[in-house]
Amino acid sequence: MGVRELAEILADAADGVFPPADGSVTVVAQPSAREAGVVAFAAHAVVFTDEDPAWVRDTLAADPGDPLSAPLCPPFLTAFAARTGRTVNNIDLLSVADRLPGEPPLALAEARHREHPRVVRALRYREDVRVFTADGGVLVLGRGVAGRWECAVEVDPHAQGRGLGRALATAARHLLPAGTAVWAQQAPGNAPSVRAFQAAGYRPVGAEALLVPGRP
Structure with a gap:
């Protein structure tokens, strides 16, 4: 995927058009200072953050578990929270x-x-x-x-x-x-x-x- 904004990805998902189910992770900029997090679709995750995308990918690669579920698993979310000084809210069905x-x-x-x-x-x-x-x-x-x-x-x-x-x-x-x-x-x-x-x-x-x- 090329450089995209989270709003565009969400608008496509609302229309039934999803990122490729290829096991990859897309990193996009935060829409605002208030919002950072992870949206997981079928076999594709979108991480929205102003942190270095290389840090996101390296941290996910260090997880020995299932790479498809890693973006929403405790090791990555805990590291993400520590890196950004934020608190993880509930993992919700969207x-x-x-x-x-x-x-x-x-x-x-x-x-x-x-x-x-x-x-x-x-x-x-x-x-x-x-x-x-x-x-x-x-x-x-x-x-x-x-x-x-x-x-x-x-x-x-x-x-x-x-x-x-x-x-x-x-x-x-x-x-x-x-x-x-x-x-x-x-x-x-x-x-x-x-x-x-x-x-x-x-x-x-x-x-x-x-x-x-x-x-x-």
Whole structure:
């Protein structure tokens, strides 16, 4: 692959066009000072960092494990965090869905408060954050990694098991600007969240680990 930007790689993935599944690693510049990390597709990883690409490749080559999984394994992520002075967030399933026309499938009210834990987290990692509430749930929409639209949902315990998570994830698709897609990260162990987003039409495209500024 030639020199590319992360935003371009993600846009292609949203359209179903992925880097070659040849076991290689692409290193691209960070989209901003806030964002460094790894996106792993099928047999191809993209590391976005302002560190020397030679350091990335040498560190990966030193891992005696499976080279296909090395970019998301603890040895590399630990070295990456130590090198950059960052903290590794969760390794998430990365999924994407296209915009849908029309109104969302449930009544939403746009909120102005910023105290909800989901909102507090979103403001750390996203710009242009908007918050919507429904009876029993919260939808957060904003621009995250490489400017992509991202959403997260939260369902109150008393409202779980009724399809509200799926409805909120679907609603995010109706709130996008024309011609855009929305991305979502789910912890692989959170099976209800994974099922809700896939039921809402989000397509799994890979896995992602973000390194955020500062140590715990």
